[in-house]
Amino acid sequence: MNVLFIGGGNMGRALVGGLLAQGSARDGLVVVEPDAAARARLETDFGIRTVPAAAGDLVARADLILFAVKPQHLRLAACALAPHLAGQLVLSIAAGIRLADLSRWLGGHQRLVRAMPNTPALIRRGISGLFAHPSVDDAGRKSAEDILGAVGETMWCAREEQLDAITAMSGSGPAYVFYFLEAMIEAGQELGFSPAQARRLAYATAGGAAALAAQAAESPAVLRAQVTSKGGTTAAAIALLEERAVKAAFVAAIRAAAARAAQLGDELGKDG
Numbered sequence: 001m002n003v004l005f006i007g008g009g010n011m012g013r014a015l016v017g018g019l020l021a022q023g024s025a026r027d028g029l030v031v032v033e034p035d036a037a038a039r040a041r042l043e044t045d046f047g048i049r050t051v052p053a054a055a056g057d058l059v060a061r062a063d064l065i066l067f068a069v070k071p072q073h074l075r076l077a078a079c080a081l082a083p084h085l086a087g088q089l090v091l092s093i094a095a096g097i098r099l100a101d102l103s104r105w106l107g108g109h110q111r112l113v114r115a116m117p118n119t120p121a122l123i124r125r126g127i128s129g130l131f132a133h134p135s136v137d138d139a140g141r142k143s144a145e146d147i148l149g150a151v152g153e154t155m156w157c158a159r160e161e162q163l164d165a166i167t168a169m170s171g172s173g174p175a176y177v178f179y180f181l182e183a184m185i186e187a188g189q190e191l192g193f194s195p196a197q198a199r200r201l202a203y204a205t206a207g208g209a210a211a212l213a214a215q216a217a218e219s220p221a222v223l224r225a226q227v228t229s230k231g232g233t234t235a236a237a238i239a240l241l242e243e244r245a246v247k248a249a250f251v252a253a254i255r256a257a258a259a260r261a262a263q264l265g266d267e268l269g270k271d272g
């Protein structure tokens, strides 16, 4: 499959790296990237072809075109490509841009899939939500899934609005985890550990607990109860968290992120 990347920044690089690691052919990947330094890095690191601007013959040769530019650059990038599009599958990972807006910028093209990855994709531990235009067939969905699957897990959404919820959960989610890690590291240092020791304790605990929860048959609530004996140390910590309504605050925060994602979709989809 020939894939033409539009944008070779962080996410573009992560996807190129993931696809090559999975055995994709080097000469099947081309990246359009205006920044010369970024192009040189892509060529040195991955040995793939890069170009400063999308030429019509490259678009015509592509089976799949992947937009990995910032959302605010997508309209111009899409409009420039529109005259050269035929039946290619177009996959966009630009946060917030809805398929109806992308389709309009692409001159009515409908073979579209939208995806929302997250930053752990950079180490191939991401999870991406995907939504396909109803006109995309199973083969098209499989192609999109294979691309995002090269950098982590994938989850299809039945409705496009669910991508706002995906954005709030897994898109912004790494920041919630980093926030928790910051608190744990701060506490560790207050309790007398060096910064390196506190980081090690926090990362191993968060990673280990997440891995245990993912493997266990029990829910996180049951796993938590199992380490919380009455009158013990964990009970003292959880009582304080409950008293300060920390869980409720997290739930409200994720709701706020989803509402903001929907708002951003309205703003980013404008033509002006």
Ligand SMILES: NC(=O)c1ccc[n+]([C@@H]2O[C@H](COP(=O)([O-])OP(=O)(O)OC[C@H]3O[C@@H](n4cnc5c(N)ncnc54)[C@H](OP(=O)(O)O)[C@@H]3O)[C@@H](O)[C@H]2O)c1
Pocket (backbone or CB within 6 Å): 006, 007, 008, 009, 010, 011, 012, 032, 033, 034, 035, 038, 068, 069, 070, 071, 073, 076, 077, 093, 094, 095, 116, 117, 118, 119, 171
């Ligand atoms: N990073 C994440 O965790 C994450 C998660 C989910 C979704 N996303 C989405 O992924 C997309 C890419 O994010 P990123 O972090 O990879 O951004 P990035 O590092 O800024 O990469 C975007 C690249 O596209 C280039 N570009 C701009 N206009 C272009 C055009 N017309 N044609 C070709 N290339 C062009 C930019 O070059 P210049 O720098 O010269 O402008 C830049 O190198 C964004 O839409 C973002 O919403 C990212």
